[in-house]
Amino acid sequence: MRNRIGVYICYCGSNISDYVDCEKVKDIAAETTDVILSKTTMFACSDSAQNEMIEDIKNQKLDAIVVASCSPKLHLNTFRNVAQRAGLNQYNYVQVNIREQCSWAHSNTPPQATEKAIKLVKAGIARAKQSQELTPMAIPSTNSVLVVGAGVAGMRAAIELAKMGTEVFIIEREYFVGGRAAQWNELFTTNETGREVVSRLYNTIMEANNITLFTGADIDSKTGSVGNFDVKLRIRPRHVKPDCKLDWGKFKKAVEVCPVEFDDPFNFGLTKQKAIYKNFPSEFPEIPTIDVEHCTKCGKCVDICDKIDLDQKEEMLNINVGAVLLTTGSSPYEPKTGEFGYKEIENVVTLQQLKRLIELNEYDLIFKGKKIKNIAYVYCVGSRQVDGENKYCSRYCCTSAIHTAIMVKEKYKTINNFHFTRGIRTYGKQEALYHKASKQGDIFLQSFEDSPTEVYKENGHTVVKIKDILTADKELEVNTDLVVLVTGMIPRKNDSINNILKVPIGRDKFYNEIHPKLRPVETVIDGVLIAGACQAPLNITESVKSSLSAAVKVNSLISKGKIELEPTLAQIDKLLCNWCDKCADVCPYSAIVKEVKNGKMFAVVHEANCKGCGMCLPVCPSNAIQLIGYTDIEIESMIEALID
Amino acid sequence: MVESKEYDVLVIGGGIAGEEAALNLANIGYKVILVEKDLSIGGKMIHLSKVFPTLDCGACITTPKVSETARHPNIEIFTFSEVQDIEKHAENDFSATLIENPRYVTDDCTGCQICEEKCPVVVEDQYQWNLVGRKAVYVPFSIANPRIAVIDIENCSLCGLCEKVCPANAIDFSQVEKKSTIKIRSIIIATGFELFDPLLIPRYGYGKFKNVVTSMQMERQLVPTRPFNNVLRPMDGKMPDNIAYVLCAGSRDETVGNPICSQVCCMYSVKQAQLLMGALPMADVTIYYINIRAFGKGFCEFFQQAKGMGIEFIKGKAGLIKEKENGNLIILYEDIQQGNVKEAEHDLVVLSVGMLPNTDFTEIFKNSRVEQDLYNYVNKVDELCCPAKTNIDGVFVAGTSTGPLDIPDSILSAGAASAEAAGYLNGGVK
């Protein structure tokens, strides 16, 4: 039992003190038994307040402290650190949240907010009294990482990690690297092509001797935890031997004889492809592949090239890594049939298709045999939806559409661009592109969400109609030859990874970080980080910034040989446990396993996996489980203080 | 000759970007020297109220970063200091001159502020954006780090009163500028941004009309440690009840030489408007805008929330601001949706000033020059793949030195800079 407790009530500037009578809370805390001192402070987290606490702990020989301030999500570690620096065990520190739970939640009723704060502080004191000295667990860590997704973000992180001395395994689900960027021509804002960027990165990866790349690869399963994940990779066959030294003439012939033909996803269905393919000459790795789903195994290509091997089998590979970095990127939103005429009106395409079209058409922009003169770009398709689920702005698309329109104009000169926008968001330096497009004569129109742009057929023409607020709400109609839907970003479908890694997903369906400012690339799953467009819509530069941030965090996490973990773990009393499977069933982290000793079955907690969430406690019929740091005694004493 | 001190990385600028970069590198084990020109680290962010889009209180997010940086065993901080004459001798081999300006107060200062009470000189307080005054001897602001006093020697009358009352004997008028040479292996520029000076747009009346304020002044009125403990208009101390925001003040405007969008002002205005609705529940808030740039994670939803709270958004740029006798202001603007020019009266106008580059970095190198981009920010020579790389190998750039950025983006940019620096320090791809 602790009996020299210090209590600090934080004003949080005025965030708390505007609604909670902090002085009163302090006075009541001071009267509680075993409380040696009770103070208020303007900002408990400020350096000066921290130093004051340290002095108090030392001078008054405090054996536990309670800080009533904001959420422990924000400052648990700040104050644990204070305790440590003062020579106190960090687990003898208790944080009470009187901001989110009192002043903010009950700002309409300050007296009640104060009353609640008093109760919570009393409960905190009760818990501090029962608090134990605990030691964090130190577990060994491997200085190697698995990067999932070899798009620009993933490759870039891999390279920097390798430079920092971390061994990298990077897997790509597709058979070629580069993700979306490989599909794009010139990129804003540097006008380098996506392909140049990808080949630069690929070549560096090949040069590095501590990066291993697998294409056609997925995660099959994962066990272990931060510092020590055992990951099983499934590597699907490419059906072309790895020692293939691509002979383009032979490859062409093989493509010729292949009898299978289907819509080419690389060109977003604008063209057809064969089962044996390679999308363009410098696509990496420089080895063709065979699409197993469509291939009939007729063997015609094998007759042409002996490097083709239709009998290749799937392989499984186990790797051991200290952390996993997800850079699985995003997909373009796929409009529903009929959404702005998509798939119903013949000349409605997506921005992605237009980008591919530009590359496929050298002199005139021809679509379905017709030369294009007027293009209408319809913005925010699949983003900022009023009725749909995607409330967010996709961030890259205004700039991307404008950049594409500029390319169109530069390449085909006579084309007119009409932009049907919801308010252009070319933030930052990208504004210069908007300027340029306006100068080259592009017409910008804008509607609000209450009157969306319409696309329909009239007298054989495709018409786009808008209630244009830029011309005082006039209804304007434009006859166009091509309607381009500026589609937003959605997260890539990745159900298997989501099931295996259990990374939290936000309302927008992108992966969620812990905190956008404090821990922007980390997730609540220790050792699993996220970066790039799988986290939120981002352009390439922004994705790379986030993946490099993740790289530096990964390196500092796993490069020291050991990792400290919370000692807040479930502990199972072997004698009480009769192995009913209930706890193992509810544990979201698969931390509980069965063990058998001398014929008796009982549950055991895998310490590195356990997150101390406490899910197992209530389901145990024999009350055999205790949560260290939240033992029954602690919780009961808190309840008593609350109802006192 | 004194031996020069050696570090792995020099971080120039202790705003959120500089702190994040320093911490990342220090956590890997590199020795970092952080040089900050101002009296405290924390940059602009430490002065903000709450921050979009999460509405966390700014101080609550920065102070822990600030104190973590200040305490880190691998980071040595020099505030009120500058670096000059940076020279590159070879890869991983730079030298620089470190200049420590005299505070005229020693580290013995406890921040008790007794000297402030006695000092007879009152000048405008730059840390409250001139909304109130301060003394010639002063602790910069309540959450400053280090929280020790300084004597503003230019305004000091040399009366010596502070020296007499200081219980810690910390006042020392004999201090002089200290110069030393440091050796470093790589450099991160994180010198941040400057605010656009609204005096450059005379038709908005800033400086002439008392009730035209900048967004930074409004920011200060909304922080917990605010000067008046309430939102007041400067002219007469009245609580405003009809507030206008003029967006793109000094951004997207070739006539003031800043054609680009500042990327943060839409969102901070939407944020301030929401905070004002809380602070002054009866007030009307109107935002005059060209486009609302709510592009980041959670931003669009944040903007919709503001609309839901009843904040009025008028598409149209303010042309001219006139003052009435009672201090109220008339805004002439083009109501784009209605297609005509209109007037509206407000009792307080906030200019949402944009960001401009801080070009200090052009002057601190001796035998080479850090390139600037078209808009005078640090040029990124390989923006797509190495977003922190400058034209000098071993010199990287973080935060708003690269261009306008909000806090989350500044942090990621700092992450990139620290990663690239770590890769460079460790010798590149092997």
Ligand SMILES: Cc1cc2nc3c(=O)[nH]c(=O)nc-3n(C[C@H](O)[C@H](O)[C@H](O)COP(=O)(O)OP(=O)(O)OC[C@H]3O[C@@H](n4cnc5c(N)ncnc54)[C@H](O)[C@@H]3O)c2cc1C
């Ligand atoms: C009114 C306003 C409100 C805002 N609100 C928000 C918000 O709610 N949410 C959000 O995300 N963003 C907001 N922002 C943006 C935010 O302020 C910036 O993104 C962020 O502060 C940038 O940090 P930085 O470290 O790059 O630059 P800075 O904060 O400018 O830091 C640069 C540091 O470098 C120092 N320095 C400069 N030159 C030198 C030199 N030569 N030698 C040594 N040191 C030097 C400076 O003194 C400073 O400490 C707001 C901006 C404004 C103007």
Ligand code: SF4
């Ligand atoms: S970036 Fe532009 S097109 Fe894309 S969703 Fe946002 S506003 Fe719409």
Ligand code: SF4
């Ligand atoms: S962010 Fe908004 S207010 Fe700021 S310059 Fe851009 S458009 Fe104007």
